[in-house]
Amino acid sequence: MRSIIISAEGSSSGKTTITLGIMKALIKKGYEVQGYKVGPDYIDPAFHRRVTGKPSRNLDIFLMGEAGVKASYMRGCGDIGIIEGVMGLYDGKGIDTDYSTAHLSKLLGLPVILVISPKGRSTTVCAEINGMVNFDDVNIAGIVFNNISESYYKLLKAAVKKNCSVQVFGYIPKDERLSLKNRHLGLIQSSEISDLDNKIEIASELVLKNIDIDNMLKYFKNAGTFKDGFHVENRKIKIAAAYDKAFSFYYEENLEILKEMGQVVFFSPIKDKKLPDDIDFLYIGGGYPEVFIEELSKNKSMLHSIREKLNSGLKCYAECGGLMYLMENIDGFETVGFFNGCAKMTDRLQNFGYASLEVTDNNHIFKKGLKINCHEFHKSCVESREKKIYSLTKELYDGSTKKWKCGYLKKNTIGGYAHVHFFSNMSFINSMVNSNDGGE
DSSP: OEEEEEEESSTTSSHHHHHHHHHHHHHHTTOOEEEEEESSOSHHHHHHHHHHSSOOEEEOHHHHHHHHHHHHHHHOOSSEEEEEOOSSTTOOSSSSSTTSHHHHHHHHTOOEEEEEOOOSOSHHHHHHHHHHHHHSSOOEEEEEEEEEOHHHHHHHHHHHHHHOSSEEEEEEEOOGGGOOOEETTEEOOGGGOTTHHHHHHHHHHHHHHHBOHHHHHTTOEEOOOOOOOOOOOOOOEEEEEEOSSSEEEOOHHHHHHHHHHEEEEEEOTTTOSSOOTTOSEEEEOEEOTTTTHHHHHHOHHHHHHHHHHHHTTOEEEEETHHHHHHSSEETTEEOOOOSSEEEEEOSSOSEEEEEEEEEOSOOSSOOTTOEEEEEEEESEEEEEOSOEEEEEEEEOTTSOEEEEEEEEEETTEEEESOEEOGGGOTHHHHHHHHOOOOOO
């Protein structure tokens, strides 16, 4: 599969819109397209899926490890792979390029197209481009300018031709019809944008009109063939996963591992009246329960169904928004009430970024010392009297560390804020599914 990476100077550059436009344009040209996303983001892959009709896959070296990233890449299928970067090209975990889009480019041996949104400068843009090209040994194939006029584009193209050694593939003009709204944790979810298909159609037509796709395709490369050793035995169990507009933050590979363990059935905590029958494991991922809290809270039969099953010993893993949902309330609105305590929204990020999670005490699910890399990104906080079983450590840019406790265990239910990818440590999910029944 020939692939390319779409990166940028930084966030809010328009790379998501251009990625979607290029995907759709290639589909119109008859190609089967596979989407990928660098980093831990859940929202952009949902946009990719809307265009391609197939799951988009995360490629996160910190969360998945190099072998996990290569395995995830290999699970994609199609003629063309489009990988959307994260933040700026060289922005990673700290003040070096580790775990950045550039790091991924070198790991997979794939070239990069830079999206640049200039304003009020001409030759200085060339200095910036040359700085990006010469900063590290990354194959930057060319440039796409975004959100500019045709006359400005002609000026910039001439300047780049004179001063830089990269291709200029084209530009996307400023067009308010392409704007995507944000909320407190990033873009509005694709499922909430009523005219998204129309926006994607507009973006693809602008790409076909203003970007030389045929020339761009000449720079796509094959990443090679990698091993995929991330598989589990079929345990013949039935797993229920919460999935609707309130809970949709799942890594595709995590769901695939559960599907290998048995049958996965999806349900809606907003619309369905109770949990699916005869389930052995419950998975409630992250999302926006705080945004849809009134609908969640009104569904009393679902709240009762989950609470009753968890109190009866059903095995469960609840992550971030899932943890919030299992508390007694979110900002005063009744929720499941399995864990003692409440969740509330604040006006700032509580924890943000990569961290390492370690189990601090032996229990009937995890062995003391089990470690897995994770990511947190939330403005909510939980006040609870439940015992915490995780210790999390975040390495800061200056060599210092930030440590905090999280992760609640009650009966056979684990709840925590940390988002994890099972590829980081397969013992994490295996321990939860294989655990013996526990008490209070």
